Amino acid sequence: METQKVFIGERELKIAFLSAGLGNISRGFEISTSTWYNHIKLQKQISAKLFSGGKFPGASRIWNLPRNGKVAQILRITGVIHDGCRLEQLTYSFGFLLQLLVYKPDIIWLQEATLAKMLLKYRKAFKLKYRLMFCDGAPVGHDFAKQFDYQIYLHQFALQEALVAGTAAERCAVIPHICKEPDYAYTKSEARNALGVHERQFVLLCVAAWNIHHKRINYLLEEMANGLNDVLLLLCGQPENETPYLKRLAAELHINVRWHTFNQDDLGKAYRAADLFVLPSLNEGLGAVLVEAGLHGLPIICHPHKAAQFILGNEYSGFVDLSVKGNLYKKIKDCTVVNGINIESAQMNRLSIEGERTRRIVVEKFASKKLIQDFIDFLNKTYPLKTA
Template sequence: MGNVFRGHEVFARDLFTLLGDSVDITLFKGGGDAAPGELVIGNISRNASCLDDIHVATSPKWAASLKAQERCRIEGETFAYAALKPLLEGEFDVIHCLEREVCEIIYDKRHLFRTTPKILFSNGGAIPARDLPRCDFVQEHTELNLSYSAKGKSFLIPHGVDVELFSPEVVTDFRVRHGIPHDAFVVISVGAISYGHKRMDYVVREVAAVKGAFLLVAGQETKDTPEIISLGKQLMGDRIVFTTVQHRDLPKLYAAANVFTLGSVFETFGIVYIEAMAMGLPVICTNHKNQRAIVKEGIFIDVTRSGALTQAIRDTDRASLSALGQRGREIVLQSYDIRVLKSQYIERYQAIASSSVSLPNYSLKNRLASNAKNAIQGIVRLIFGRAE
């Protein structure tokens, strides 16, 4: 948080705000300003220029991907080690981690704590049980991900949304400020402006083919952003608007649109889906069983097929879209209202805090393993001698 702006960071901020009046909670973040209950932890940001010369021994085809992974790993590890001192001093009962590297480092350093904390990992990457980081408990956000998770220590609490902040009642002047006619049909997509996971170029091409439709793209800029903006202007001219806003200002963007879409083939959850639904917008998205379970009632398409999104926008009558939007709001109120989820978090934290965890103890097994290791080292020294 403070280095990048994704659903992960929105989730952490919302959870901290939600529980602040009921739980003694501290937010550890990687950037921004210090505030009551919030600690800024030093780290080497994934975007730091000192990482521009990363060397990876791999095929040029995968070099960019591996370098990006290295940036994230360095950010997570430097953050985790810098966080150790305030964590040790704070004597926390539960440490809720969103990043793998942070989770594993803190878990491996639990022997440093006077009172052993419970390490809870929030699985925002749909990581299956065999690949989960070392931790005591795992929070999953969908039923599908829960089915793949570690049995016995995983539980389900979905992402939530502030239904008062994200509401159909929000008033906006966005159309006026950007010269969009009041009766124009506007599509909105919220996510990183990139070719990769979010596939914003796909959204641009598909909406461009819908006569008269406007497209609003809101998200964090990436190295792909200039090319995608150029593509959008080339295909749509004044019918497309690119912007980056603070999360608290997103409702005014949603309020300017008629329908929400996302080009990604799969999302672990996708907070933007339920934000749009809370605003009363119909959702057009990937026909993946995870998204079908989350959105429940939307228009599900094969986003890998050229023309699929164009057809869905063009051929669905406006009355049906409006009805889907109204139903979406009802679904959010039933399943994703963050105030309803609050009690679930408090109960789960209490259960985790009162659970028993144990550190490794000296045992006959440890003794035999240690003796065997020392014997092998002694034989090696006899054969090859000592360095000194």
């Protein structure tokens, strides 16, 4: 992709991509940070560097106390902390201090709130000149994000709220995360064979952290228990504090479920093997897994929150109010039964058509070349740059 080369004076713009969790855990935050870095580092117009909290290919590792490490576990047991995320980010910020003086980034791109606050404090304390580009991926909202130099929102509704609240338009932009496009290295049959899934099994996929407070995996399990015994639920994600309870609940309810923590390649097999995708959360910063599912041609069931409407359009057929008990069960049942007969070819054909429609919607809006250009354009718009 040909774009103008971005300079400050006579040197390239230096951008640091930060993720305290990267290498310690693998969720949307970590995957999106490394994905952005891997694309931006290829652009001739800027100099990019990736800083991770754990060992990760291509990244400079920063010292920290990982959220799932021994110290964090002890502090949780003793009641000093609830979870290790803030501990991880706080200690990572200490470790990154040296890089602020050695690497001297012009812009720091990040998504983690505690880390971002610490970098604001360091800039003031040490009179440094870097600028902070905060991507509101959680989301934490514009009231928090407005304190940073630049704000990236993942959908148009979040940007509109920021503008209405008085944020200057030149300081913010809508730039959704780049999602990995499927390479279709496997047929559906091959993917199922690799995962040990029977050819005729109906597979429902959910890619989400195994928690209650946000992803609402408990709701998903309870809906499955209403009479979806013939459906295999693949739960692909990361364990959290609430996970042991969720696994006990699944056992008590006799859910046909498999729990997997996959790398990106194996996760691609899960998308390929599935018939239907579900995300039970009621709100998302973006919900990049919805984009990923769409790119893989899967029909989607999710709550019609604003991010989902941004991704799939206001009238998407897979929307259902997931705050209501029983609604998810009915929607899944509708996808697995036609005329009282389970998984007939006519129904599977309907799902295939809906999946292809979903794929077209997502491809049009989330093409990686467009998003990369949007990122570069935002840099040129917000920084006093000289172009050549």
